[in-house]
């Protein structure tokens with residue numbers, strides 16, 4: 001049976017994709033890429049993901065029945081949404097809904113990911129303490145959390161229905177302590193995250209890869 005191969009590690013960008021694969025019920029195999037051991041630089045992985053970042057996928061049953069490989073988590077989420085016909089409203093029948101999801105996905109890919117990732121780096125992993133960078137990325141993370149909290153106030157999901165925007169944002173929100181953020185500061189995000197965490201497919205997706 002045709003399968004999707006997922007190259008991933010236990011990080012927010014990887015878990016976006018395992019959540020989506022679980023949500024759609026696609027058959028997939030997990031290929032852990034230990035970025036701590038620099039496996040992202042192995043030639044066989046670079047052939048799939050020349051930017052040496054996880055996640056990447058190979059769909060052996062791609063658009064023309066041929067295998068297709070993809071990197072960049074936002075592109076992978078859009079691909080899987082189109083393949084499954086779920087979690088991204090159809091551009092023809094619901095263009096406003098479609099572009100709303102694209103907009104929040106791009107917000108995550110351009111901000112609530114890269115900026116939070118820098119906060120993780122300077123607050124937790126940098127070999128030297130750099131107060132300017134810690135403040136810059138902690139402040140920017142907090143600003144993005146405020147934007148998200150406002151969007152989620154009075155809403156069940158980031159957009160009008162459960163979508164790839166939720167799947168992209170959730171694993172980053174779950175690393176809130178690394179960003180110096182407490183749940184009680186952002187009650188709308190906290191309530192949304194609690195609801196997301198109750199989905200079995202989210203629980204399974206967040207546990208990938210099992211080696212961690």
Ligand SMILES: N[C@@H](CCC(=O)N[C@@H](CS)C(=O)NCC(=O)O)C(=O)O
Nearest residue numbers: 011013035052053054055072073074
């Ligand atoms: N924009 C990329 C970012 C992916 C990314 O930053 N992946 C990290 C783990 S979360 C990684 O593979 N890092 C390895 C490295 O920096 O060499 C995406 O969304 O797929």
